[in-house]
Amino acid sequence: MTINIITIGDELLIGQVIDTNSAWIGKAANQLGFDLGKIYTVSDTYSAIQDTLGLAIKDSDVVILTGGLGPTKDDISKKAIAEFMDDDLVHSEVSWEHIQAMFKSFGRTPLEMHKEQAKVPSSALLLENKMGTAMGMWLEHADTIIISLPGVPYEMKYIMEHQGFPKLQSRFPNLQRIEHRTLHTVGVGEGQLSEKLEDFEDSLPVGLKLAYLPNVGKVRLRLSKTKASSGDLDLDKWTAKMRTSVEPYVFGEGETSISEALGQYLKEKDLKMGTAESCTGGFISHLITGISGSSAYFEGSVVSYSNEVKIKVLNVKEETLISYGAVSEDVVREMLKGLLNFLSIDVGIAISGVAGPTGGTKDKPVGTVWVAVGNKEKVEVRLLNISKSRQKNIEYSATRALGMLWQFVRTNY
Amino acid sequence: MTINIITIGDELLIGQVIDTNSAWIGKAANQLGFDLGKIYTVSDTYSAIQDTLGLAIKDSDVVILTGGLGPTKDDISKKAIAEFMDDDLVHSEVSWEHIQAMFKSFGRTPLEMHKEQAKVPSSALLLENKMGTAMGMWLEHADTIIISLPGVPYEMKYIMEHQGFPKLQSRFPNLQRIEHRTLHTVGVGEGQLSEKLEDFEDSLPVGLKLAYLPNVGKVRLRLSKTKASSGDLDLDKWTAKMRTSVEPYVFGEGETSISEALGQYLKEKDLKMGTAESCTGGFISHLITGISGSSAYFEGSVVSYSNEVKIKVLNVKEETLISYGAVSEDVVREMLKGLLNFLSIDVGIAISGVAGPTGGTKDKPVGTVWVAVGNKEKVEVRLLNISKSRQKNIEYSATRALGMLWQFVRTNY
Numbered sequence: 001m002t003i004n005i006i007t008i009g010d011e012l013l014i015g016q017v018i019d020t021n022s023a024w025i026g027k028a029a030n031q032l033g034f035d036l037g038k039i040y041t042v043s044d045t046y047s048a049i050q051d052t053l054g055l056a057i058k059d060s061d062v063v064i065l066t067g068g069l070g071p072t073k074d075d076i077s078k079k080a081i082a083e084f085m086d087d088d089l090v091h092s093e094v095s096w097e098h099i100q101a102m103f104k105s106f107g108r109t110p111l112e113m114h115k116e117q118a119k120v121p122s123s124a125l126l127l128e129n130k131m132g133t134a135m136g137m138w139l140e141h142a143d144t145i146i147i148s149l150p151g152v153p154y155e156m157k158y159i160m161e162h163q164g165f166p167k168l169q170s171r172f173p174n175l176q177r178i179e180h181r182t183l184h185t186v187g188v189g190e191g192q193l194s195e196k197l198e199d200f201e202d203s204l205p206v207g208l209k210l211a212y213l214p215n216v217g218k219v220r221l222r223l224s225k226t227k228a229s230s231g232d233l234d235l236d237k238w239t240a241k242m243r244t245s246v247e248p249y250v251f252g253e254g255e256t257s258i259s260e261a262l263g264q265y266l267k268e269k270d271l272k273m274g275t276a277e278s279c280t281g282g283f284i285s286h287l288i289t290g291i292s293g294s295s296a297y298f299e300g301s302v303v304s305y306s307n308e309v310k311i312k313v314l315n316v317k318e319e320t321l322i323s324y325g326a327v328s329e330d331v332v333r334e335m336l337k338g339l340l341n342f343l344s345i346d347v348g349i350a351i352s353g354v355a356g357p358t359g360g361t362k363d364k365p366v367g368t369v370w371v372a373v374g375n376k377e378k379v380e381v382r383l384l385n386i387s388k389s390r391q392k393n394i395e396y397s398a399t400r401a402l403g404m405l406w407q408f409v410r411t412n413y
Numbered sequence: 414m415t416i417n418i419i420t421i422g423d424e425l426l427i428g429q430v431i432d433t434n435s436a437w438i439g440k441a442a443n444q445l446g447f448d449l450g451k452i453y454t455v456s457d458t459y460s461a462i463q464d465t466l467g468l469a470i471k472d473s474d475v476v477i478l479t480g481g482l483g484p485t486k487d488d489i490s491k492k493a494i495a496e497f498m499d500d501d502l503v504h505s506e507v508s509w510e511h512i513q514a515m516f517k518s519f520g521r522t523p524l525e526m527h528k529e530q531a532k533v534p535s536s537a538l539l540l541e542n543k544m545g546t547a548m549g550m551w552l553e554h555a556d557t558i559i560i561s562l563p564g565v566p567y568e569m570k571y572i573m574e575h576q577g578f579p580k581l582q583s584r585f586p587n588l589q590r591i592e593h594r595t596l597h598t599v600g601v602g603e604g605q606l607s608e609k610l611e612d613f614e615d616s617l618p619v620g621l622k623l624a625y626l627p628n629v630g631k632v633r634l635r636l637s638k639t640k641a642s643s644g645d646l647d648l649d650k651w652t653a654k655m656r657t658s659v660e661p662y663v664f665g666e667g668e669t670s671i672s673e674a675l676g677q678y679l680k681e682k683d684l685k686m687g688t689a690e691s692c693t694g695g696f697i698s699h700l701i702t703g704i705s706g707s708s709a710y711f712e713g714s715v716v717s718y719s720n721e722v723k724i725k726v727l728n729v730k731e732e733t734l735i736s737y738g739a740v741s742e743d744v745v746r747e748m749l750k751g752l753l754n755f756l757s758i759d760v761g762i763a764i765s766g767v768a769g770p771t772g773g774t775k776d777k778p779v780g781t782v783w784v785a786v787g788n789k790e791k792v793e794v795r796l797l798n799i800s801k802s803r804q805k806n807i808e809y810s811a812t813r814a815l816g817m818l819w820q821f822v823r824t825n826y
Contacts, residue, residue: 281702
């Protein structure tokens, strides 16, 4: 069973908004066993929506559209779909009551335009949306199911999780999941991994497929079992085999991140950590606290953006800053030492660098980053040379720093 | 002149990677005056790439493909395009030398598979890529230009910025930019804005179009001048008119963010700031330091995730934590006071809440967030009730906190 997705909106085409809806739908649908055919992103005009709908229903069983269900004048999806299906828009009391109830919960009353929003194609089955005023719609056209959803991500997700996917599952009870296994690596490049995995790849049976997915300082290895072969091949066995070739770099399997893998390890070993951040400005701390339950091992951070904070809070010596500059091995060593004394923690990260685009010098160009990780007895220090954009320098050095601390605790505890 | 984009990769369809390339290309191309037709995301199979290429060249002048140019076995874009054009893959000495030089700069030598990567369609013009081994390709098929790029975002961007876009501009010298003006608002919903702008929208002449773009705590208002009307309408005048209806909520125009708008204001007034963060875990600090030049007004942060850090560093009273809990008005007031004493700053933000998904209680459910902003004389406090996912609770409360501080400095300085 194949799903095609159409995301609607000029703001997507001209890059004012990045489409995350289709990735979310694709992931969830894939896990349920649907094939993902194509994703189309189109303008919010009648012709673009209707032409693409015409294309998309040809090679799929389900077409999911997102966007254009709001109350404003540029929201035309409902009309476009109704016209496409030769259906009429009619007032829906269910939708109107829903809109009124939503407004009541905010202590407000609906506006005139929301009466327009309560109109739906006469054949539409409405899908509940507790997150906003625009209900989802389930329609059937020839042999294809059409699901129309609002573009606001958490509204779209609510509808699919509570009604869209459950209804699809009961309609297609014989779905066979495509299975994936993913290994996450850090501190190694795609080419090097591929070299280490050459024999493994050559030995892979038909029906298994390996993909390399590089992303800012990390590479994921995804092994997939396609439907043609399902039942015959032991994906876990092949994943374990793959792992032996790249073990020192693998920080996790499945859905994980370097901050989650680090957190799990710290929790197991009952260790507490903190960070002293200059160039990353709190981003490492954000990555760590993005994980639910991180309070078990994360005490806190000092974002020492100014030299004054480095000196006053982290006890970095003024002479060190003057002699070597804030971006130096000596300063990150002192920052780490100060942090370990300042907070009640076992291990920590200290980082200082030139995030750019300004602030670089000949000796210390943009992307020069010093990282120290360790405890009171032992410290590992590394110099990174990154030279990407400011955001990428921050992301990349944060990832590498987390990878270094993960290596450190794995080796020393 | 219309551009269609094809992004290639199963990882995009099944949501393991979010496609940011098409948004970046769309934005840049739009600013140069290209129309964006459609974005297609397809599987990395010969039929998917070739069928979509067939569709995409029909209604566009330029087709840009990203992905599938790497050295590994699942990288088939080059072959697929060559077959589509009835062209052959031939060894390119230019590409091979480039690959060797890239490897040399890393202190390594190319692997055998990289000789395969040096093969290109015989008619391809190669586009330089200083960021990676895979060069871009410029091809011409019938009346359409085909540009094939690697999928790694910073490599793709490098090629388009240095060769792709400049070459397109010299090929199409008469491009007319579509103009946009964007107002950014915070602290107000889409429906309320739309109500305030009802008369304005009714008065808009044909050829101008208003779009509402909501995003986690903010709404952008985008006014566009379509080509049909270009030359006749004063977009600046209409934007100024729109602004008068929603002025109290507008923190900026054009390309900006709430952290940038806040930073500009702080810089103008020569004010220094810092943050004391519990539930946001350094994310506010990250948003602020994401702006180049933020060291002019940003001193640093204390991420006080544990109560111990709140007490020891920020001087929050233990009694207050016991009596009211860490998520309370009293605690954020004390955190802010402590922060203002601890760092040499004029104004600050303190925040404490339940990010979720665990940790909620009946009295303080997930999404309960207290925010305090202010200086030593005056403090504004607000209770937010958000109840989205952990990440969204963090993002939303960070945005609202920045909005509150922006309002505070705008009113008091």
